[in-house]
Amino acid sequence: MHMFSVSPAFWKxxxxxxxxxxxxxNINNQDRTQVPDSVLQHANEIAPTLIPDEPISNNGIVQVWRDAFRKFKTDKGARSAIENLLKRAKNGNPVRSINPLVDIYNSVSLEYGFPVGCLDLDKVNGQLELTVANGTEHFSAIGENDAEIALLGEVIYRDDTDVTSRQWAWRDSSRTEVTETTKNVVMYMECLKPEWQVQYRNAIACLESRLKHYLNTTCTITFVSIAKSSTQFN
Structure with a gap:
């Protein structure tokens, strides 16, 4: 059993x-034939409709996330994961297939405009926390050889070992990366504004449906808010 919690510093x-x-x-993440190419292709086609205005910063989704990123310490040029995904699709650089599970949650993000973080649950050590870094936490990014130290004041996801996602979910850890051998995962999807609740619930329902339809798996979903700052998961 694991615990997920959110720190008071984040809620502030x-x-x-x-x-x-x-x-x-109990995911089979190795059989690439499970998820048709059309799922991700269709999502890449829908994504530009969520950010029709130029420049990209004029679109509501992008504005809200950029405003959020201005509230904490980031590396120069850091953008939210959802802005990066939508921008790629709009600029003719579609999000490509990685593995069945990643393709499913990327398709949901592209269609609904909510980022989905995902960790290999068997590699998560102890408690998972969304918090604000004290500037001493270690991190090893996917595809990078050198370890990093989180910036003082940046928003991070971390477990009892080290950082699993830097600058909210801008970059993910190689230690907890979802690969073809992954069998169990914990995912997180954030909604920044109450006005987005209907679309948010629809995105979660779509994710649940696609996981059931394509991977024959079921989800367990719990919600955390300032009124309920922690939950257990396994």
Whole structure:
């Protein structure tokens, strides 16, 4: 059994945020034929409709996330994961297939405009926490050889070992990366504004449906907010 919690320092900056914690077990993430290419292709086609205005910063989704990133310490040029995904699709550089599970949650993000973080649950050590870094936490990014130290004041996800996602979910850890051998995962999807709740619930329902339809798995979903700052998951 694991615990997910959110620190008071995070709530001080973002009291309206709601977070869905989604666990999925017994995944077959090796058979690439399970998820048709058309799923991701269709999502890449829908994504530009969520950010029709130029420049990209004029679109509501992008504005809200950029405003959020201005409230904490970031590396120069850091953008939210959802802005990066939508921008790629709009600029003719579609999000490509990685593995069945990643393709499913990327397709949901592209269609609904909510980022989905995902960790290999078997590699998560102890408690998972959304918090503000004290500047001593270690991190090893996917595809990078050198370890990093989180910036003092940046928003991070971390477990009892080290950082699992830097600058909210801008960059993910190689230690907890989802690969073809992953069998169990914990995912998180954040909603920044109460006005987005209907679309947010629809995105979660779509994710749940696609995991069931394509991977024959079921989800366990719990929600965390300032009124309920922690939940257990396994």
């Amino acid at each position: 900056m973002f009291p309206e945020v709601k977070i869905a914690i989604i666990t999925v077990h």
